[in-house]
Amino acid sequence: MRTLHRTTALAAAGTAALVLTLTACGRNDSGTAPAAAAPSPAQSAAGAGGGSGTGGSASATAPAPNAGTGKTGAGGSPAGATPGTGSPTSAAPAGTSVPACTTKDVSITAALRGGPPYTHLVLTARNFSGRGCRLVDFPQIRFLESHRESVPAVAGSKPAVPVVVDAGTPAYAVVKLSGGGVHEADEAVTSFTVTLGGGGGEAVVKAPGPAGIAVDPAVWATGYWTPELRNGADEF
Structure with a gap:
């Protein structure tokens, strides 16, 4: 009987040692249990519907937002931007699309302004072309062949917008000739x-x-083209 009990005890001890060995093989070097394996794509798809058969629900991942902020227009471009350019559109200044006047479009005449000693001249450019045109800046006047430079312009007479003359309408420029009186110069x-x-x-x-x-070359000056002859505004 002692032999039977001893054999039974040895068998039980061997079984316990085998269980301890299998348990140790199921852990990593740090002594912790390995992480659970990631679910397969099929398992993820099954859980994405929010099913409760396993006692829990899977959460869906929201799509990433578009880069940047601000409202977008058609095609996903920022509102107010031109597709393909990335910059807002802007309007050209009024009158800049009208062609510049040439001497084939306008006739230019001169008249004295005021009474003696006639210190100012008025240039009139009248459009006879039958279409609108734009007078650019100021008239470049050459009074004397001995002076290579044109008569200088007075910056303060420059209009705020381009001067567009319609068919049959005039524009004006005031020109200072001298300081008045009769001088040797x-x-x-x-x-x-x-x-x-x-x-x-x-x-x-x-x-x-x-x-x-x-x-008098020492004092002469010209104003810019203006759409109307302004009383006193171009006196210089």
């Missing part, structure tokens, strides 16, 4: 040239009066 002019800005060409203009006009 004054020179007589019977005709002069006016060049239009923007490549508009050159026109020869007859000076008013039977004897022409007297100009």
Whole structure:
């Protein structure tokens, strides 16, 4: 009987040792149990419907938002932007799409302004072309062949918007000739040239009066083209 009990005890001890060995093989080197295996795609799809057969519900992942902020228009472009450019559209200044006037579009005449000593001249550019055109900047005037530079412009007379002259309508420019009176520095002019800005060409203009006009290179100046003759506004 002792032999039987001893054999039974040895068998039980061997079984216990085998169980301990199998348990140790199921742990990693750090002594912790390995992480559970990730579910297969089929299992994830089955759980995405929120089924409760396993006692829990799977949460769906929200799609990532588009990069950047701000409202978008058609095609996903930012509102107010031109597709393909990435920058807001902007309107061109009024009148800039109208072609520049040339000497084939306008006729230029000159008249004295005020009474003696006639210190100012008025240039009139009238559009006879039958279409609108734009007078660029100021008239480039050459009174004397001995002076290579054009008569300087007065910046304060520049209009705020482009000067567009419709068919049959005029525009004006006031020109200072001298300081008044008769001076040795004054020179007589019977005709002069006016060049239009923007490549508009050159026109020869007859000076008013039977004897022409007297100009003083030391003080002469011209104003910009303006759509109306302003009383006192261009006096300089």
